[in-house]
Every structure is written in structure tokens, then in C-alpha cells.
Amino acid sequence: MSDATPTGFDPSWLEARHRFDASARDPALRAIAIARLPQDRPARILDLGAGLGASVRHMAPHIPGPQRWRLIDADPASLQRAIPRLSAWALRRGWSCRPTPGGLLIDRPDGALHVEAICGDLHDLAGLTDLGDADLVTANALFDLFSRADLDRLVAALAARRLPTLATINYTGAHLTPDDPDDALIFSHYHAHMRRPRPPSPPAMGTTCAAQLLESFSRAGFRVEQGPSPWRVPPEAKNLLTHLLNFIQGAVPATLHDPDERARFDRWLARRRLHLQRGHLAAHLDHVDLLALPPDR
Numbered sequence: 001m002s003d004a005t006p007t008g009f010d011p012s013w014l015e016a017r018h019r020f021d022a023s024a025r026d027p028a029l030r031a032i033a034i035a036r037l038p039q040d041r042p043a044r045i046l047d048l049g050a051g052l053g054a055s056v057r058h059m060a061p062h063i064p065g066p067q068r069w070r071l072i073d074a075d076p077a078s079l080q081r082a083i084p085r086l087s088a089w090a091l092r093r094g095w096s097c098r099p100t101p102g103g104l105l106i107d108r109p110d111g112a113l114h115v116e117a118i119c120g121d122l123h124d125l126a127g128l129t130d131l132g133d134a135d136l137v138t139a140n141a142l143f144d145l146f147s148r149a150d151l152d153r154l155v156a157a158l159a160a161r162r163l164p165t166l167a168t169i170n171y172t173g174a175h176l177t178p179d180d181p182d183d184a185l186i187f188s189h190y191h192a193h194m195r196r197p198r199p200p201s202p203p204a205m206g207t208t209c210a211a212q213l214l215e216s217f218s219r220a221g222f223r224v225e226q227g228p229s230p231w232r233v234p235p236e237a238k239n240l241l242t243h244l245l246n247f248i249q250g251a252v253p254a255t256l257h258d259p260d261e262r263a264r265f266d267r268w269l270a271r272r273r274l275h276l277q278r279g280h281l282a283a284h285l286d287h288v289d290l291l292a293l294p295p296d297r
């Protein structure tokens with residue numbers, strides 16, 4: 001599940017979700033993607049919608065040998081935060097690192113890890129000249145924000161360059177416990193808000209993103225493998241649950257036009273906040289991971 005503030009993504013949300021994403025990502029798809037990376041030179045990985053560099057932190061320790069990561073994000077503030085966070089992450093592992101123009105060089109016993117941060121809008125592919133020289137493209141928690149038209153344009157560019165793509169944590173829906181009779185109504189409004197148009201783009205794919213990724217990559221000739229990547233959020237994860245309720249509170253009222261519906265939403269939210277406060281609220285969020293492989297020549 002993704003949600004943006006007007007200036008980009010709240011870094012505390014990106015950090016809170018990292019642990020849940022990391023344990024939810026499908027290890028088999030990750031292993032297939034990594035096994036296809038070249039062994040005779042540094043692997044080149046392009047991370048789309050990189051945020052604070054979560055995919056580097058998750059994937060790099062699983063990849064043997066030297067690596068070159070290019071992080072692309074439209075939000076310059078996230079990329080500015082990503083480099084010091086990656087540096088702190090490396091130092092915690094006992095790896096030395098130094099800044100490079102536009103990025104970071106991490107010295108690992110297993111092989112150097114170069115990270116370069118590039119600010120760019122993925123809807124403006126003409127500006128992304130570096131797409132072509134990657135061995136693998138990754139994108140975590142990105143595509144619910146995309147429109148189908150923007151996805152198809154990106155997939156066409158990936159197909160033209162025959163780039164394998166690992167698209168993880170594609171949100172498909174949520175379930176809260178304990179059950180509440182108004183959950184279905186509130187989540188239908190919340191998901192409608194996720195699919196709202198984000199001008200100049202048409203409506204975003206929201207919860208349909210995994211199905212649309214499968215269709216778009218398959219039509220472009222990719223072989224697509226899929227696996228579930230659910231989050232199970234226990235009552236103790238109050239920080240993450242608070243973010244979820246805050247997102248719903250920030251989104252749903254914009255979709256309600258009837259005062260009775262608004263009052264019903266307010267009552268639902270009050271019940272859910274009470275469950276949270278008393279340590280009774282838990283969440284199950286469904287996601288799908290996809291690995292799209294270009295056809296063999």
C-alpha cells in the first residue's frame with residue numbers, strides 16, 4: 001500500500017514498511033532474478049521508484065560479487081536521504097564507504113557496491129537514457145501509483161531492451177482484525193482514492209496493479225512468474241498500524257459526499273483507533289511479487 005504526501009513519501013512511512021516488505025518479498029523470485037545476473041563483471045541493477053534505497057538494502061546482501069545500482073526516483077528529497085541511509089546501513093555491517101559524485105561507493109569483502117542516485121520521472125522515459133545498460137530492473141511498492149498507460153510505455157521500453165524486471169510488493173488489498181461491519185465500505189472508498197487520477201497521468205492502477213503488470217508484461221512477450229508477498233502486521237506494530245489508519249483518514253473523506261457517510265466513517269475510525277490503542281488491531285495486507293523475464297533469443 002502506498003500513499004504520498006504533497007512533497008513525496010513520508011520517510012518515516014518508508015522506513016516503517018521496510019521491515020515488513022523485506023520479510024514479505026518472495027525469496028524464490030529473488031533467487032531466480034539474482035541467478036541470471038552476470039558473474040564475470042559487476043551486476044548492473046536499476047531500481048525504479050527507489051525511495052530511501054530499500055531495494056539495495058534488501059537485495060545487495062543476497063547478490064555475490066560487485067554491483068552497480070542506479071536508483072531512480074522523482075522525489076529529490078527521498079534520494080538525498082537515501083545516500084546517508086545507505087551509508088549508515090553499510091557502516092553497521094562493518095563495510096567502509098565513501099561518497100562519489102551523485103552517489104556512494106561501499107567497500108564490501110564480497111565486492112564493491114556502487115550506488116548512484118538519479119532524479120527523474122519514470123513517466124518521462126525519454127529522459128532516462130540509462131535504462132539500457134542494466135542487467136536487472138527492480139521496483140518495490142511502485143506500480144499501484146502508475147496508470148495502465150504509463151505502465152505500458154515503461155514495459156515497451158523494457159521489452160525493447162530485453163530487461164528482466166522484478167516488481168515486488170504490488171498491493172492488492174487489506175483485511176483488518178477484529179472484523180468490523182464497515183470495513184468493506186471503507187476499503188472500497190480507500191481503494192477508489194488510490195485509483196484517482198494524478199494529473200497529468202490518467203487514473204492510477206491501485207489494487208489492480210498486479211493483474212495489470214501480468215497482462216502488460218505478458219502481452220509484450222515476457223514470461224511472468226508470480227508469488228504472494230503478504231504483510232502480517234501484529235497488534236504490537238503500532239507505528240505501522242498508525243500510518244495505515246492515518247492514510248485512510250487522509251484519503252477516504254475526499255471520496256465521501258454525503259454527511260451520513262462521513263459520520264459513519266468517523267465512527268469507524270474512532271472504533272479502529274480504539275482497537276489500535278488497546279492493542280487489539282491487526283492487519284493483513286496482500287501483495288503480489290512478479291518477475292518478468294524477456295523471451296530467450
Ligand SMILES: C[S@@+](CC[C@H](N)C(=O)[O-])C[C@H]1O[C@@H](n2cnc3c(N)ncnc32)[C@H](O)[C@@H]1O
Pocket residue numbers: 001002003008009014021048049050051052053054055072073074075078120121122123139140141142145
Ligand atoms: C511507496 S514508495 C516506495 C519506495 C521504495 N521503492 C521502497 O520500497 O521503500 C514509491 C516511490 O516511487 C516514487 N515514484 C512514484 N512515481 C514515480 C515516477 N513517476 N517516477 C519516479 N519515481 C516515482 C516515489 O517518489 C516513491 O519514492
